[in-house]
């Protein structure tokens with residue numbers, strides 16, 4: 388099985404064997420509605436890289452209950468390549484209108500299609516209006532995620548913890564929270580309040596970016612709360628300043644295609660996220676936030692232009708790039724396969740009540756260049772996504788699958 392030796396010279400390691408990766412954060416979109424080819428491209432990119440993914444329900448139409456989760460799950464399974472055994476679960480969106488009954492149903496429904504509930508706070512990112520305005524409105528729904536009213540395992544609740552306006556205000560410039568403070572404002576106020584009210588709940592903070600959030604997760608985990616911080620590779624690879632560094636270190640330039648929410652924070656926070664990922668602590672686990680945005684100049688919103696005048700929609704990371712960044716980070720720090728498997732697979736597996744991995748995949752140290760663009764088709768038209776770190780080198784690549 389897994390090599391348990393402590394590697395003594397990280398850079399000499401040439402092979403790593405990973406158990407099936409569980410990705411807690413994936414955006415497949417919806418081909419039925421958008422019909423833009425992204426679901427097909429993403430399926431192809433992930434079907435052999437990961438063992439399980441949770442598809443976030445901010446698709447169009449959105450997923451907000453068990454019935455919609457079943458329908459979305461069925462559609463995604465039909466788009467899965469025939470030879471792939473990728474496990475797909477769905478995360479419906481919790482909103483001000485989510486009832487306790489709706490949450491209970493996702494705990495008892497069989498076959499299980501819901502991995503967890505996902506909540507956005509009002510005013511940030513692509514929630515499509517499906518968000519929470521005040522924690523007070525969802526206390527009943529959250530209680531139903533863990534109480535003993537349903538004769539079933541609890542289900543976790545995951546937060547995109549950012550707030551645009553000071554609580555109780557909307558659309559007022561003077562009450563707008565500075566971009567780089569939006570995560571900590573929400574964690575310190577909303578998440579803290581939810582934790583204090585629900586000490587028995589299970590919560591995950593998605594794509595954490597701020598050193599204060601790292602400390603918050605540690606502090607509450609130490610006190611016995613079941614709270615986790617999800618870590619995405621793009622926040623290990625970049626800090627805020629990197630958004631303004633031109634290609635090839637030739638001067639400043641706005642890397643519009645690397646913009647995402649939450650924004651990456653300063654170098655201190657980046658180092659805190661790296662430290663958390665490598666720490667071996669149960670409360671930090673992997674989620675890729677793989678969310679592709681088309682380079683579509685005809686779209687009215689969500690589109691930017693890069694420094695070389697290429698239109699793009701936002702950060703799009705390949706699953707293979709996420710894994711290479713993380714493997715590289717662990718190997719450089721002389722961590723073991725055990726450490727990697729805990730971070731990439733086992734903690735999320737315990738959280739989701741998934742059985743032990745059925746896969747073992749070899750990754751080899753082998754330089755490969757990330758393609759700049761990923762192309763697909765929409766009807767008779769070509770579509771295009773500009774990839775994160777396109778043109779740069781990755782150090783690790785999937786080679787062969789072995790018996791578990």
Ligand SMILES: [Zn+2]
Pocket residue numbers: 412414443676678
């Ligand atoms: Zn996301």
